[in-house]
Amino acid sequence: MSKLFVMGMGPGDLGLVAPNATKALSACSDWVAYGYYLDLLGELSAGKTFHNLPLGEEIGRARLALDLAAQGKNTALISSGDIGIYAMATLVFELLDLQLQGKEKHPEWLDVDIEVIPGISAMQAGASRVGAMLGHDFCTISLSDLLTPWETIDKRLHACGAGDFVVSFYNPVSKKRDWQLNHARDVLLKYRPASTPVMIGRQLTRPEEEITFTTLGELDAKDVDMFTMVSVGNSDSKHIVNGDKHWIYTPRGYSKKL
Structure with missing residues (x-):
């Protein structure tokens, strides 16, 4: 089963990226994030497929990450700081909640294995x-x-x-x-x-x-x-x-x- 890692990369310094986050980034073929955050990850990004959606496209980012994982690709949805604090994690679970209520048409999302990895907040x-x-x-x-x-x-x-x-x-x-x-x-x-x-x-x-x-x-x-x-x-x-x-x-x- 493919995995979606919903993860915080910390405030920006590579030394502050949590070890579990580094492992998850390595295990994923596809990274979804605002492009500036992808740039901050520098050398960790070699060989990865980037999906860069601009500010204001947070819902699109969450949908894309769920879609990629449902397609069988290990995917990282990345935010700065901690992804559970004013960030993308809540959108993922809001979309899953809507699917369970029958308000979305993506039953395949419910088969995705999701792991949330915390990061150091600002x-x-x-x-x-x-x-x-x-x-x-x-x-x-x-x-x-x-x-x-x-x-x-x-x-x-x-x-x-x-x-x-x-x-x-x-x-x-x-x-x-x-x-x-x-x-x-x-x-x-x-x-x-x-x-x-x-x-x-x-x-x-x-x-x-x-x-x-x-x-x-x-x-x-x-x-x-x-x-x-x-x-x-x-x-x-x-x-x-x-x-x-x-x-x-x-x-x-x-x-x-x-």
């Missing part, structure tokens, strides 16, 4: 770059309202603020969305100090990586692009400096034992 990569930002309770929020109503996102922003969670913002801005991040900042400022540390991570773990330390009060969407992830500390998070070294950590409460 929020983990960013946290590692600055120290221990995710040391206590945290959440993620996507600021894209392409698939989620803005009213829902706004409600979650207030819940994040009220719960005092460290938060990592995915999809903070795009060419058509330039106001949501500043709105998110203003919501969080109702719940935590303007001095709260913020990490802006662009092209995390990739050659173009840029890390910027700022504060919640100084956070501005003009300093962020679509290749950036923004992480905001909670009210206890600390930004510490040792010479030219900067760290952000979020204490868990060990100070009571020290």
Whole structure:
């Protein structure tokens, strides 16, 4: 039986591709992904058949991967980071769910052996770059309202603020969305100090990586692009400096034992 590996390739550095993901990539004849991610895999891609569908064609990518696997080809459906976090895994299972409901006409998909392989997420990569930002309770929020109503996102922003969670913002801005991040900042400022540390991570773990330390009060969407992830500390998070070294950590409460 052919297999469909639904896999995350990590944030970009080949050294951070999980061993199980490397094995799966080697075992597959066909790779389905956004072309930029295929390029990042470099030497691992030798001899593979690429199926490059552009941004915005996520449904097409998931359908194609299922079709290729149903045809007997070991196939890798690839996303950056972890494929289960704001990525392609959910589409695969949504399509299978629709097939089981009789709303799709691809019974052959149900015979595909599917294995989901996790990857290191952007929020983990960013946290590692600055120290221990995710040391206590945290959440993620996507600021894209392409698939989620803005009213829902706004409600979650207030819940994040009220719960005092460290938060990592995915999809903070795009060419058509330039106001949501500043709105998110203003919501969080109702719940935590303007001095709260913020990490802006662009092209995390990739050659173009840029890390910027700022504060919640100084956070501005003009300093962020679509290749950036923004992480905001909670009210206890600390930004510490040792010479030219900067760290952000979020204490868990060990100070009571020290």
